[in-house]
Amino acid sequence: MLTPFQTHMKRSFATLCLVTVLFVIGFQSAIGQIKFQQFYDYSNTDRGYGVTQTSDGSHLVSGEMNVIGNQDMALLKMNKNGALQWSKVYGSSGGEEARDVIETADSNYLIAGQADADITLIKTQPNGDTLWTQSYGGQYTDVVYDIEQTDDDGFIGVGYTDNFDAAASVENIFMFKTDVNGQLCRSWWL
Numbered sequence: 001m002l003t004p005f006q007t008h009m010k011r012s013f014a015t016l017c018l019v020t021v022l023f024v025i026g027f028q029s030a031i032g033q034i035k036f037q038q039f040y041d042y043s044n045t046d047r048g049y050g051v052t053q054t055s056d057g058s059h060l061v062s063g064e065m066n067v068i069g070n071q072d073m074a075l076l077k078m079n080k081n082g083a084l085q086w087s088k089v090y091g092s093s094g095g096e097e098a099r100d101v102i103e104t105a106d107s108n109y110l111i112a113g114q115a116d117a118d119i120t121l122i123k124t125q126p127n128g129d130t131l132w133t134q135s136y137g138g139q140y141t142d143v144v145y146d147i148e149q150t151d152d153d154g155f156i157g158v159g160y161t162d163n164f165d166a167a168a169s170v171e172n173i174f175m176f177k178t179d180v181n182g183q184l185c186r187s188w189w190l
Contacts, residue, residue, distance in 0.1 A: 045071065050100040055107065058085065062098035062111055065089055073098040073113050073120070075128055088128035091115055098122075099159075100147045112147035112157055119144045119159065121182045134182035138163035142174060153180040161189060 048063040057080040065074040065087075072091035075098060078084055090096065090111070098113035104123070108131060111122040118137030124130055136142065144159035154177060161174040176187040 046074070047097070048076075049098065052101055052103060054103045054109075060101045060103070060109060062101035062113065064097040070095075072096050073111060073115065073122065075101060075109070075111055075124065077128065086128055088124070090122055090130065090133075096120070099143070099145050102147060102149060104149055105153055110147060110149070110155060112144045112155075114143050117141045119157065119176065121147070121155065121157075121178070123182065132182055134178070134184075136176060136184050136187070137161075144176075150177070154178050154185065155182070 045066045046063065048061045050060075050062040052060050054060060054077075059078045059080070059082070061074075061076045061078070063074045063076075064071045066072075067089050070091070070093065072089040073096045074087065074089050076084060076087040090098070093116060095117075096113060096115040098111045100112040102110050102112075104110050107126060109124045109126065109128075111124065113120050113122075115135060117140065118135045119142045120133065120135045122130055122133045138161065140161070140163045142159065142161045142163065144157045146159075147155055147157040150156050156175065156177050158173065158175050160171045162171045173190040174187065175189070177185045179185055
């Protein structure tokens with residue numbers, strides 16, 4: 001037989017569990033609602049690879065666009081309702097793609113991608129204008145898929161490289177660390 005305190009605690013725990021379950025269901029249901037859908041058509045081979053929400057509630061999409069026969073890195077900014085605010089392309093020789101984008105601690109943007117088989121970082125102002133560009137790579141292919149800002153305001157990225165045995169088609173996980181200006185500090189492969 002339970003004491004009155006134990007009975008109270010048992011009911012309180014059951015109520016807490018029920019409230020928690022209802023909160024989780026409500027939260028998951030809210031996540032599943034589509035806020036907007038947009039179709040951005042510039043050419044036959046446009047692709048989006050990364051998306052992030054900015055501190056002002058807008059959204060950035062990184063990817064690639066076909067511009068005059070060349071695939072170039074692309075960055076699009078939409079407002080919170082999905083309306084296009086602006087789009088920019090970066091590159092010149094074709095074969096470029098932007099795999100990820102983040103908002104940096106100084107409220108600018110950093111695009112991580114590939115150009116001419118090298119990892120390329122482009123830091124932009126909030127309007128998409130370029131502040132700096134840095135590229136890293138070896139003789140063969142280097143690709144970045146994800147970039148994050150580190151506590152020291154530098155950046156760390158991960159992707160793959162085939163620079164160690166391209167003839168055998170061996171790809172290795174490749175990581176790199178830069179300073180705040182994109183200067184390579186360290187790189188390693190796994």
